[in-house]
């Protein structure tokens with residue numbers, strides 16, 4: 001059975017949502033964020049200290065979008081996957097990766113420099129610049145969603161899960177005003193899905209059982225003092 005290591009509202013939520021949409025059985029290991037600071041023993045199974053970590057037999061994966069792509073193709077045929085012979089195959093891969101590389105990346109700098117770092121290391125200017133960078137990246141999505149309901153293929157796919165997580169993170173970080181009207185309508189479509197609601201309930205119940213807060217802690221720091229094997233000041 002698949003094991004998923006997950007922190008509340010972290011990128012591992014993409015995988016949790018994907019598993020719920022697919023109806024695949026899994027075991028959830030809930031960790032407090034950031035795990036490399038709050039769960040030092042986790043570094044033994046994932047030296048990077050990040051979530052997600054998904055273990056499926058001999059397969060171990062730590063990239064949330066790659067895991068979604070893996071699960072979609074492994075469980076094909078499923079509407080969540082876009083097959084190589086579909087016209088939207090290229091668009092599917094593009095939007096899958098856009099969700100992480102273009103949309104989530106700037107938000108992680110907002111998270112770090114507006115929230116996670118101790119007050120003396122916070123950088124409001126950098127946080128604001130990257131929040132604006134996020135707005136710029138949203139323009140492409142706004143235009144796309146003025147013309148269609150989902151990212152590609154005329155249906156809900158793993159690409160929407162990838163993008164949907166970035167929108168969730170934006171909301172957690174107080175950036176929801178940056179979403180234009182078409183993106184807001186898209187968010188409503190995604191977050192009212194039964195699969196999304198199940199994933200949220202599973203997450204919230206597991207966090208409550210483990211006494212783990214749903215919001216990232218303020219000022220905990222990801223700097224050199226607490227850094228694990230993959231950490232240090234150079235990490236974004």
Ligand SMILES: N[C@@H](CCC(=O)N[C@@H](CS)C(=O)NCC(=O)O)C(=O)O
Pocket residue numbers: 009010011012034035036037049050051052062063064065100222
């Ligand atoms: N590109 C990776 C990034 C993984 C990642 O950085 N996850 C964050 C949570 S959203 C994390 O665990 N951060 C804790 C840390 O860097 O110590 C993915 O998409 O899964």
